Every structure is written in C-alpha cells, then in structure tokens.
Amino acid sequence: MRAIGIERFGDTPELKKLPVPEPGSGQVQVAIEAAAISPLDMAIASGALAAIGEYRFPLTLGMDGAGTVIAIGDGVTEFRVGDRVFGQFWSRPLRCGTFAEVCVVQAAPAFGALTAVPDELPSHVAAALPTSGMTALGAIDHARVPEHGTLLVIGATGGVGTFVVQAAAARGLRVIATASAQLAEQVRELGASDIVVRGAEPLPQALRGLEPEGFDAILDLVGDRSLTSGVAGAVRDGGALLSTAFGLDERLLADERIRTANYRLDRKPERLAELTRLVTAGAIRPVIGAELPLEEAPRALLDGVEVAGLRGKTVLRVH
Numbered sequence: 001m002r003a004i005g006i007e008r009f010g011d012t013p014e015l016k017k018l019p020v021p022e023p024g025s026g027q028v029q030v031a032i033e034a035a036a037i038s039p040l041d042m043a044i045a046s047g048a049l050a051a052i053g054e055y056r057f058p059l060t061l062g063m064d065g066a067g068t069v070i071a072i073g074d075g076v077t078e079f080r081v082g083d084r085v086f087g088q089f090w091s092r093p094l095r096c097g098t099f100a101e102v103c104v105v106q107a108a109p110a111f112g113a114l115t116a117v118p119d120e121l122p123s124h125v126a127a128a129l130p131t132s133g134m135t136a137l138g139a140i141d142h143a144r145v146p147e148h149g150t151l152l153v154i155g156a157t158g159g160v161g162t163f164v165v166q167a168a169a170a171r172g173l174r175v176i177a178t179a180s181a182q183l184a185e186q187v188r189e190l191g192a193s194d195i196v197v198r199g200a201e202p203l204p205q206a207l208r209g210l211e212p213e214g215f216d217a218i219l220d221l222v223g224d225r226s227l228t229s230g231v232a233g234a235v236r237d238g239g240a241l242l243s244t245a246f247g248l249d250e251r252l253l254a255d256e257r258i259r260t261a262n263y264r265l266d267r268k269p270e271r272l273a274e275l276t277r278l279v280t281a282g283a284i285r286p287v288i289g290a291e292l293p294l295e296e297a298p299r300a301l302l303d304g305v306e307v308a309g310l311r312g313k314t315v316l317r318v319h
Ligand SMILES: NC(=O)c1ccc[n+]([C@@H]2O[C@H](COP(=O)([O-])OP(=O)(O)OC[C@H]3O[C@@H](n4cnc5c(N)ncnc54)[C@H](OP(=O)(O)O)[C@@H]3O)[C@@H](O)[C@H]2O)c1
Pocket: 038, 039, 040, 131, 132, 135, 154, 155, 156, 157, 158, 159, 160, 161, 178, 180, 198, 221, 222, 223, 224, 244, 245, 246, 263, 264, 265, 311, 312
C-alpha cells in the first residue's frame, strides 16, 4: 500500500510502499479515505515527542483520519466491519498512521479517540476535525469563560483557531481574534466580533482599550513567549491565559493573579461526538484551506501549503 513514513526520527517523510498492516487483538483495520495534517505529525517525525509514546519503524505518519472499518481483531466490541469511523489514531505502540491506504489502530486508542462518522458527514470533512477540533473545545472548556464573557484568540486562522472562534461564538462568548488585514473579514465571518490586525502595532498596545476590565481569557495558538508575556496584563484578575503551543514560560505559569497553563489536549470520544453534533447542526463549518492527494503530503509537511484564504486544515485525499 502507499504510505507516508519515516525509517527513524529526523528522517524526511516520504512516499513508501509498505505491506498492508493486519489487525491484532483489540485492533481495527481501517481503509483510510481522507486524512488531515496537524503540527503533531512533524513533531512526531522529528522525535520531539519520543518521550511520550512508543514508536515502531518504519513509522507511517498521520494522526487524523476517516475511513471504513474493513476488519477487526479479537475482542473488538466497539466497531463492526463496514462502520465509518474517524478520529485521532494514536496507538501505543505507534506504527500505523493515517497517511496510508490502510491503518490499524486500537479500537480504544491509547492516546487518541475514535468514533463513528454520522452519515451526513463526508470523510474529508470528518478527517479535518479530530486534533484541532478536540483541542479547540477542550481549551475553551479549560478557559472557563463566564457566560457572555470575552475570549481573545491569538493565531485564529489556523487549524485550531478556526474551530476556537466558531465554537466560542456558538457558546455566546464575545470573541476577539488576531489576524492579518487580508483575512480579517473572513475571521469575522467565523464569528469574531473584533479583529486585532496582526503587525499593525505591538499586540499589547493594540489591545489597550478593547476590554477595559480585562479579558476573561486569552488563548495563545502561536507559541511566541514574548507575545504571551506581553499580553498577560490584559487578562482580568482570576481570568485565564492558556497556550496550546507551549507559549507560557515558568514566570507566567507561576503567576497567581490569573490561571495559566500550557494546555494539552485530553482526547476522548465524547469530544469527537460533541464536534460532530456542532458540525452537523451547522454551528461549526470546518475550514479546509487545502486538499491534496496523499502523494503531496511530504511537500506539505515540510514546506507548508500556500492558501489564498484562511489556512484552516490541510486535508489529504487517500482513496
Ligand atoms: N497541546 C496540544 O495538545 C496541541 C494540540 C493541537 C495543536 N497544538 C499546537 O497548537 C498550535 C496551533 O495549532 P494549529 O494546528 O492551529 O497550527 P496552525 O494551523 O499552523 O496555525 C497557527 C496559527 O498561528 C498564526 N501565527 C503564526 N505566527 C503568528 C504570529 N507571530 N502572530 C500571530 N499569529 C501567528 C498563523 O497565522 P498564518 O497562517 O497567517 O501565519 C495561524 O493562524 C501549534 O503550536 C500546535 O503544535 C497543541
């Protein structure tokens, strides 16, 4: 089968011909129809996540995907052959990712989460949801913004940000987002009520006067520690400053005036189910900035993808 993989950490991901993986006990074998790229993929390929998880080589990359169950191993009760499934396919040990024609995963993945795809959701849309969508919903929950409160999103146009803006607005929060001038209108259409144009002036100055009482929460999706240090003062007492991009340094993490955390996704099927509810109800429209054939994954992983509008998710068509 065709798969995008590496032989060891630090390798350049490339298209390979690999044997089709067979499901063992407790595993399902999925014919992947679509997969989506997330920053996690290159973090795994580089070895940066070697300490969390267990890996087998050759390692097929790809965490997010959607497809159809084509075989199940002994003891699997969660899924049946023919089920359409999607999720974050992070097994332990990890050998088979979603950037392949066939993937084998634990029915209850060690770190990931897998669930059924509603009939009305096409596979390429389902594949775009898991990592970014679950991170967005989890981070919003963690921020504990009060009803009608205010959330500032730094880095709103990417995979996580486009979900955060929509999900927070759907919950009735007032969302303020950073974006380039060209994308400001599109981020507004996602649900942001105000845009702070990126680069026009330093962010702390740009925020002055926007929320005199302070933001209930700021969510950083960029990971620039000078940026997060500069905006911490704009959070109201007792409010939250979170980063999914490990953008908070020790000093900020020790700040007792506000709640701070480098947020890590806690994956669970219930969050995937919540995401599908929001998407099928039309409250969230997954933003797919680019769709590519599987073969183009190495280039997209290494060089990124040029997009005309919102970056959102990059989806790979596999079948
Ligand atoms: N902790 C976890 O469990 C977890 C889970 C998922 C993701 N993450 C992390 O969360 C971060 C966001 O993920 P993602 O999938 O949304 O990444 P992404 O798709 O690459 O989006 C990054 C966003 O940041 C913006 N950006 C980049 N540099 C900026 C700057 N200097 N100022 C303002 N905005 C800037 C980008 O805008 P342009 O496109 O216009 O440059 C884009 O909107 C990544 O670091 C990722 O590794 C962590």
